[in-house]
Amino acid sequence: MWKRATATLKSSLSLHITKEASKHNAFHSHRFISGSPLHFQEMDGICPKHVDSVITFVLGGPGSGKGTQCARIVETFGFKHLSAGDLLRKEVESASEYGTMILDTIREGRIVPSAVTVKLILREMESSDNHKFLIDGFPRSEENRIAFERITGSEPDFVLFFDCPEEEMVKRVLSRNQGRIDDNIDTIKKRLKVFEALNLPVVDHYERRGKLHRINAVGTEDEIFEQVRPVFAACELTAA
Ligand SMILES: Nc1ncnc2c1ncn2[C@@H]1O[C@H](COP(=O)(O)OP(=O)(O)O)[C@@H](O)[C@H]1O
Numbered sequence: 515m516w517k518r519a520t521a522t523l524k525s526s527l528s529l530h531i532t533k534e535a536s537k538h539n540a541f542h543s544h545r546f547i548s549g550s551p552l553h554f555q556e557m558d559g560i561c562p563k564h565v566d567s568v569i570t571f572v573l574g575g576p577g578s579g580k581g582t583q584c585a586r587i588v589e590t591f592g593f594k595h596l597s598a599g600d601l602l603r604k605e606v607e608s609a610s611e612y613g614t615m616i617l618d619t620i621r622e623g624r625i626v627p628s629a630v631t632v633k634l635i636l637r638e639m640e641s642s643d644n645h646k647f648l649i650d651g652f653p654r655s656e657e658n659r660i661a662f663e664r665i666t667g668s669e670p671d672f673v674l675f676f677d678c679p680e681e682e683m684v685k686r687v688l689s690r691n692q693g694r695i696d697d698n699i700d701t702i703k704k705r706l707k708v709f710e711a712l713n714l715p716v717v718d719h720y721e722r723r724g725k726l727h728r729i730n731a732v733g734t735e736d737e738i739f740e741q742v743r744p745v746f747a748a749c750e751l752t753a754a
Pocket residue numbers: 574575576577578579580581582583686687689690691731732733734735738
């Protein structure tokens with residue numbers, strides 16, 4: 515169902531800072547201010563945009579087809595697509611003080627501290643007029659998940675998981691051809707290990723919560739979308 519998440523996107527992002535994040539910057543009690551590049555400012559009273567939102571997380575290993583299917587969902591169901599990886603890459607290209615840290619982390623196939631990623635996602639949500647969000651490639655760890663849920667005070671309405679064998683993911687990533695710094699065999703091996711260790715526990719969490727829709731990611735793009743479509747169509751019907 516289109517259970518409205520009533521995600522009060524609190525701009526007062528006073529999340530508990532992980533050790534990892536605090537190594538890179540002191541985010542304590544900082545407030546998120548819209549605008550690029552990412553910057554934080556200590557002040558009160560930033561008017562939060564309260565969003566009565568539908569939030570869908572899109573999970574899956576590298577190259578499992580998340581981005582490809584998100585484009586189809588946007589086209590068919592009018593969601594706003596937020597790719598965590600794209601937002602991080604955009605941040606690297608901007609004059610962000612976190613650029614070097616993000617780039618090094620991506621190159622190593624590790625996970626960027628949640629404090630950074632969550633704030634990039636919330637900035638996009640707050641500046642969007644859409645209230646239906648597809649958050650792609652997030653949460654990639656329990657730390658990501660817990661940070662998001664704590665900050666927004668809400669859980670996703672449902673979660674898609676593109677289940678794809680490793681050899682297929684490797685094949686797709688190596689032929690992706692988008693000039694990404696992490697689309698090489700060494701980084702892919704690391705990303706697959708990180709995926710198994712950190713992302714699969716998130717998948718299990720949402721499965722236990724009854725929110726997971728497992729999609730067999732092997733097949734043509736059309737075949738896969740025919741598994742995705744009913745998930746969103748059913749939700750739309752319930753909302754009507
Ligand atoms: N069903 C599919 N079969 C074969 N190749 C696919 C399929 N879906 C996507 N691809 C290709 O695989 C690569 C990775 O897809 P992408 O959507 O970027 O995955 P992700 O966002 O999960 O990393 C892209 O080059 C894309 O064109």
